[in-house]
Amino acid sequence: MEKICNYINGCLVAPKSGEYIKNISPVDGVHYSLIxxxxxxxxxxxxxxxxxxxxxxxxxxxxxxxxxxxKLADAIDDCSEELIIAESYxxxxxxxxxxxxxxxxxxxxxxxxxxxxxxxxTSAFDMDGEALNYTLNPPIGVAGCISPWNLxxxxxxxxxxxxxxxxxxxVAKPSEITPYTAYLFSKICQKINFPKGVINIIHGYGxxxxxxxxxxxxxxxxxxxTKTGRVVAASAAKSFKKCSLELGGKNPSIxxxxxxxxxxxxxxxxxxxxxxxxxxxxxxxxFVEKDIYDKFIRSxxxxxxxxxxxxxxxxxxxxxxxxxxAHLKNIIEHVDNALKKxxxxxxGGKRLKLTGKLCGGFYMSPTVLLNTxxxxxxxxxxxxxxVVTIISFNNERELVELSNQTKYxxxxxxxxxxxxxxxxxxxxxxxxxxxxxxxxxxxxxxxFGGMKSSGIGREGGNESLNFFTETKNICVKIENKD
Ligand code: NDP
Numbered sequence: 340m341e342k343i344c345n346y347i348n349g350c351l352v353a354p355k356s357g358e359y360i361k362n363i364s365p366v367d368g369v370h371y372s373l374i375x376x377x378x379x380x381x382x383x384x385x386x387x388x389x390x391x392x393x394x395x396x397x398x399x400x401x402x403x404x405x406x407x408x409x410k411l412a413d414a415i416d417d418c419s420e421e422l423i424i425a426e427s428y429x430x431x432x433x434x435x436x437x438x439x440x441x442x443x444x445x446x447x448x449x450x451x452x453x454x455x456x457x458x459x460x461t462s463a464f465d466m467d468g469e470a471l472n473y474t475l476n477p478p479i480g481v482a483g484c485i486s487p488w489n490l491x492x493x494x495x496x497x498x499x500x501x502x503x504x505x506x507x508x509x510v511a512k513p514s515e516i517t518p519y520t521a522y523l524f525s526k527i528c529q530k531i532n533f534p535k536g537v538i539n540i541i542h543g544y545g546x547x548x549x550x551x552x553x554x555x556x557x558x559x560x561x562x563x564x565t566k567t568g569r570v571v572a573a574s575a576a577k578s579f580k581k582c583s584l585e586l587g588g589k590n591p592s593i594x595x596x597x598x599x600x601x602x603x604x605x606x607x608x609x610x611x612x613x614x615x616x617x618x619x620x621x622x623x624x625x626f627v628e629k630d631i632y633d634k635f636i637r638s639x640x641x642x643x644x645x646x647x648x649x650x651x652x653x654x655x656x657x658x659x660x661x662x663x664x665a666h667l668k669n670i671i672e673h674v675d676n677a678l679k680k681x682x683x684x685x686x687g688g689k690r691l692k693l694t695g696k697l698c699g700g701f702y703m704s705p706t707v708l709l710n711t712x713x714x715x716x717x718x719x720x721x722x723x724x725x726v727v728t729i730i731s732f733n734n735e736r737e738l739v740e741l742s743n744q745t746k747y748x749x750x751x752x753x754x755x756x757x758x759x760x761x762x763x764x765x766x767x768x769x770x771x772x773x774x775x776x777x778x779x780x781x782x783x784x785x786x787f788g789g790m791k792s793s794g795i796g797r798e799g800g801n802e803s804l805n806f807f808t809e810t811k812n813i814c815v816k817i818e819n820k821d
Contacts, residue, residue: 341372346525348388349535365431365660368699377543382551385539389481389508392536408453412446429519431660448496452504476808478506483556488514501803583796587721588749592622598754610778616725632731667701670724677717748790
């Protein structure tokens with residue numbers, strides 16, 4: 340059985356405890372590799388290596404860092420097919436999705452931040468000739484980067500890239516549920532002789548290895564669930580560490596009668612079920628204007644039923660496997676509880692048993708629920724699976740109330756051909772990200788993040804570069820000769 344290694348100071352190493360966790364593929368339920376069950380001891384070694392490496396990396400020139408990041412991006416592209424296959428098998432997502440989105444984004448993250456860092460500006464403030472203030476943006480030290488399982492290497496590199504671009508070194512902890520591509524990534528770093536200790540990767544459970552990363556690193560970038568985010572924030576607060584939190588969502592897709600109906604159905608469907616509904620930005624509460632509610636349901640359900648769930652290797656399958664058996668049970672429990680509260684299933688709702696080699700895999704049909712209230716747990720708790728509800732609304736005022744009646748505020752999509760209405764509502768909806776007539780149109784320069792319990796801080800573009808640096812102001816008094 341293959342043993343995944345930690346990556347510390349440029350070396351692939353076993354966990355000090357010698358203990359491992361089973362890595363099971365959701366595609367077929369097969370236990371296919373072993374994950375280091377790392378402890379604080381392993382994190383200590385990684386932090387020590389990162390601290391040493393910071394001495395040179397933190398004071399290296401932009402050009403040196405740019406060249407290394409670009410080299411890493413090229414090396415990722417050279418291994419893209421291996422990464423695509425591995426990501427799909429480890430996570431359950433369709434290979435076409437890993438090919439189109441996940442893996443290209445990994446190298447893009449490095450190229451983007453390698454170039455963005457070259458344009459990162461400092462400021463100057465003239466005090467009428469009496470003094471000149473200017474700012475410097477030095478790196479902070481060792482950045483702890485903790486990422487979830489839904490977009491494994493995509494999100495891990497989204498954090499590592501800006502952190503090292505501006506001169507920090509990194510101790511990263513991927514989710515123990517999907518560790519494999521992070522392991523391949525560490526092999527890529529080793530293959531190109533990436534400077535030792537600049538990137539370190541520790542595998543293991545969140546409450547042990549992850550907790551130690553939060554306590555031992557100088558700055559924390561965390562993406563994951565809101566419950567875990569609260570624990571991370573409390574731990575980081577003890578030493579006033581900078582901490583960025585990208586957390587859960589319960590995002591509304593809002594459909595007005597004046598939308599472009601066919602295009603809207605297509606986009607709302609994609610927003611509901613991409614990656615088996617396991618994208619933090621997925622629209623899980625669909626609000627439809629009363630006049631087209633029945634028409635929308637007929638068309639949406641018809642299309643949802645046509646979606647194919649199955650072998651992630653097969654191109655025409657729209658959905659692959661749910662990430663783990665435990666998560667699948669959790670999703671089904673949410674649906675069962677909604678049924679007890681009076682919800683009606685019009686599509687899916689159950690585990691799907693495939694045959695042959697994939698009979699042990701964790702699959703679920705796209706699920707659509709009607710007859711729910713926005714205050715029901717199904718509309719208040721993040722399900723993070725292929726499950727949506729459809730609720731009607733009468734007017735803009737009611738719609739804003741429904742959309743904002745949740746502790747979350749990550750993203751929203753509004754579908755209408757009335758430009759003024761779109762702007763009016765976008766300003767009123769509590770979401771860090773709002774799309775008009777679209778979903779998941781991403782520009783890496785924009786501020787990315789959520790309001791309320793969906794997080795603190797923003798990532799992307801300058802937001803990431805500012806987050807991973809300190810701002811120092813230097814005030815120089817200018818003596819007047821006369
Ligand atoms: P979790 O919060 O369970 O885990 C996220 C990461 O934190 C994992 O690496 C986990 O390790 C680690 N972790 C767990 N406990 C601790 C701890 N005490 N200290 C430090 N680290 C810890 O999230 P999931 O992996 O289940 O991911 C799904 C969630 O992520 C959803 O809520 C989703 O909305 C959110 N998400 C948010 C995004 C955003 O940009 N806002 C983007 C993508 C996902 P381990 O898995 O080993 O326990």
